[in-house]
Amino acid sequence: MEKLYGGIEAGGTKFNCIVAANPDEIVVEETIPTTSPAETINRVLDVFRPHQGSLAAIGVGSFGPLDLNPASKTYGYITTTPKPGWQFTDLCGHIRTALGAPIAFDTDVNAAAVGERVWIQQNNVLDPFIYITVGTGIGVGVIVNGKPIHGLVHPEAGHMSLPHDLQEDPFAGNCPYHRDCWEGLASGPAMAKRWGMLAEELPDDHPAWALEANYIAHAIANLVYAFSPQRIVLGGGVGKRTGLLELVQQRCLAVLNNYIRSEIILEHIEDYIVAPGLGSRSGSLGAIAMAQNLGG
């Protein structure tokens, strides 16, 4: 039998836990609501304890900000999050101590990028590779030269500034730090505040979707110019809305305006900006791939 790994996608509303050898051999899958750190982590540990002896390693992809610097005293912590009670939570430490397995740790979106690249784009040569989630927040995971980007902290590309035409869209934006950054203009809560109803309740023919596609397309164009990625996956609760991906693809072509002379962009944009092949499991199966990469 293949080695088993643990995968945890730690989110602000729920923790997705998986025990698996690969996406086709999932032994256990369970979702835990995010409450207090102690309660949540204990319930997560309960999922893995029955398999403790057979887990070669555990991958954790978490909401942040995180300390990803192995030389730091708070490595493996969720750090300055606004989420009540979760500031400076030693997420990795608790799991490592309780389960006695090596831990791979990264942001939720870097984990999702790893998952989509390893399990769906199995050649592993698409580099850079970008995973975007548009939902309650906007996050971007990026693999460059074979590894997720960490850097000074870790990327927070959801907070990039974009053109905002106040005549077309008078909504001021709802980011507490930047007001009308990408997340402030295009996250689910921003849409709800602008239109007075939840994003999922907006009908398909509502002008909200063309505006949403416009912001996502400008942001993707900025990421194309910054990273020259070979593939971009658009996920998240809002990102997966039926029809939005196609609007984003077409708007992105208009924004790029033939500047990047690459066949996949100019002639096959539908193969360049794509939906997550792993559906809602990009993060948790990405964490499994991260655990495998530890070589455990």
Place this chain on the structure above:
Amino acid sequence: MEKLYGGIEAGGTKFNCIVAANPDEIVVEETIPTTSPAETINRVLDVFRPHQGSLAAIGVGSFGPLDLNPASKTYGYITTTPKPGWQFTDLCGHIRTALGAPIAFDTDVNAAAVGERVWIQQNNVLDPFIYITVGTGIGVGVIVNGKPIHGLVHPEAGHMSLPHDLQEDPFAGNCPYHRDCWEGLASGPAMAKRWGMLAEELPDDHPAWALEANYIAHAIANLVYAFSPQRIVLGGGVGKRTGLLELVQQRCLAVLNNYIRSEIILEHIEDYIVAPGLGSRSGSLGAIAMAQNLGG
């Protein structure tokens, strides 16, 4: 004696050629005006021929777009440049054939990033590392996970979209592809067109400089969010203007608005966004470092 290398910074107006072992041991340094490909490359070869037997390898950092894919038939070419006569010029091939040395090839800005990181930040642990040139055009070189980014083509982050307040700045922008992208708003020619005089003739107290700093700061903030870089070097003819760096640093702090909780940003911005330590030799000495990296 240390091994000698050749370094070429191939620019749209001039080619900077160096034979050196390192920045302190420069044997030859010569500047060739960029005319036709045949004439320019022949004059460049004349610089290196007397040292042909002693060059272990040659680094080339070039204006683009370039073909950086070693598996491509046009690897080492300048490709779809608008520069008359230079489309699909086999820059590497001509140099390799004539001088018989291994060639390292990258964009001018990636070469400059390598140069600043290797020769000035000698620990080589600052990763990601970003070099920005603001001059006739705007270009960005990035090292991530130890190597320059290539990707689908190569980064063209000078073409990112930024907020553009038409009431504050009615200038429409001069990028032929995107009108008011970063380069369209903030390159030297954009400044000249907006203000009716050359950037270098604008006095220090002209409002042009606060506006210029604003665009560069928004772009740097976007790069900080996208890459989480550990150091950013601001170079180029406009970028080196006295006083501009300090305006950019302060404006960047305002744009980031304490979102990135990193000590070097919050308390030492002057050590985070810095001037090129190699002055005008970032590209040519970067090419020397690239040649060394070949292991020749």
